[in-house]
Amino acid sequence: MLVADYHNHPQAHRTDLPYSPQVLQPWADRARDLGLKDIALTDHDRYKAGFCFDEISKLQEANPDIKIRAGIELDNDPETSADGRNWVETNWDQLDFVLGSVHFVKGFAFDHPNYIAEYDKHDINDLYRDYYAGIKAMASSGLVDSMAHLDLIKIFKFFPTEDLTELYHEVLDLIKAKDLSMEISTAGLRKPIREIYPETKLIEMAKTKAISFTIAGDAHAAQDLAHNYDKLEALLRQLEINEVAVYEQHQRQMISPFL
Ligand SMILES: [Zn+2]
Numbered sequence: 001m002l003v004a005d006y007h008n009h010p011q012a013h014r015t016d017l018p019y020s021p022q023v024l025q026p027w028a029d030r031a032r033d034l035g036l037k038d039i040a041l042t043d044h045d046r047y048k049a050g051f052c053f054d055e056i057s058k059l060q061e062a063n064p065d066i067k068i069r070a071g072i073e074l075d076n077d078p079e080t081s082a083d084g085r086n087w088v089e090t091n092w093d094q095l096d097f098v099l100g101s102v103h104f105v106k107g108f109a110f111d112h113p114n115y116i117a118e119y120d121k122h123d124i125n126d127l128y129r130d131y132y133a134g135i136k137a138m139a140s141s142g143l144v145d146s147m148a149h150l151d152l153i154k155i156f157k158f159f160p161t162e163d164l165t166e167l168y169h170e171v172l173d174l175i176k177a178k179d180l181s182m183e184i185s186t187a188g189l190r191k192p193i194r195e196i197y198p199e200t201k202l203i204e205m206a207k208t209k210a211i212s213f214t215i216a217g218d219a220h221a222a223q224d225l226a227h228n229y230d231k232l233e234a235l236l237r238q239l240e241i242n243e244v245a246v247y248e249q250h251q252r253q254m255i256s257p258f259l
């Protein structure tokens with residue numbers, strides 16, 4: 001078993017689940033059952049209205065055996081992200097951890113099945129280049145600690161036809177230069193791509209560059225905490241990743257991921 005899960009959505013993309021003991025306590029209960037020691041709550045910035053620092057503090061006090069981090073997943077939503085960036089800036093000192101994500105290219109939500117037809121309107125290599133331009137902008141924003149699901153653009157198994165290795169080096173070098181972590185996420189295992197984000201090649205490249213990793217399952221319900229962590233643990237052991245990053249007030253600490 002692994003001890004940290006740094007990408008979780010207690011509000012589950014809903015606006016009727018603002019933070020309260022009823023919404024949050026099941027996450028601590030499930031974490032305890034699983035043996036997790038350190039979890040970050042990272043609802044999308046567009047649901048910040050339901051976010052509440054006081055409720056997270058209360059949850060932490062009620063569950064002192066588990067580290068519970070106040071986090072947010074900041075993305076590039078053309079409608080909401082300007083607000084989200086302002087909110088992160090305003091609340092930076094109270095937040096432990098910010099994930100940086102790109103969910104939009106050419107103005108459409110490329111990871112949502114409703115918009116899959118949009119892929120036909122674009123050159124796939126352009127979409128990949130746009131996606132990684134968004135990743136670079138997010139990594140350069142000064143508002144994030146770790147970059148989430150770094151190759152999310154592969155979600156529906158549309159792959160570039162050009163070799164983008166040089167671009168991947170640029171992106172990873174930037175992540176390293178900005179002293180950010182990179183997430184390894186099991187979310188892709190339950191999507192059409194059926195593999196961990198990012199692909200093993202990118203994880204190996206990041207490891208060679210001495211980039212630190214956060215680990216996550218991207219749960220949208222408490223019972224999905226640490227989803228597919230047996231497969232993630234096998235990958236970490238295979239790649240000899242023996243340390244992962246956890247965060248308190250944006251300060252990184254490296255710990256063994258293994259229980
Ligand atoms: Zn995401």
Ligand SMILES: [Zn+2]
Nearest residue numbers: 007009073218
């Ligand atoms: Zn997420």
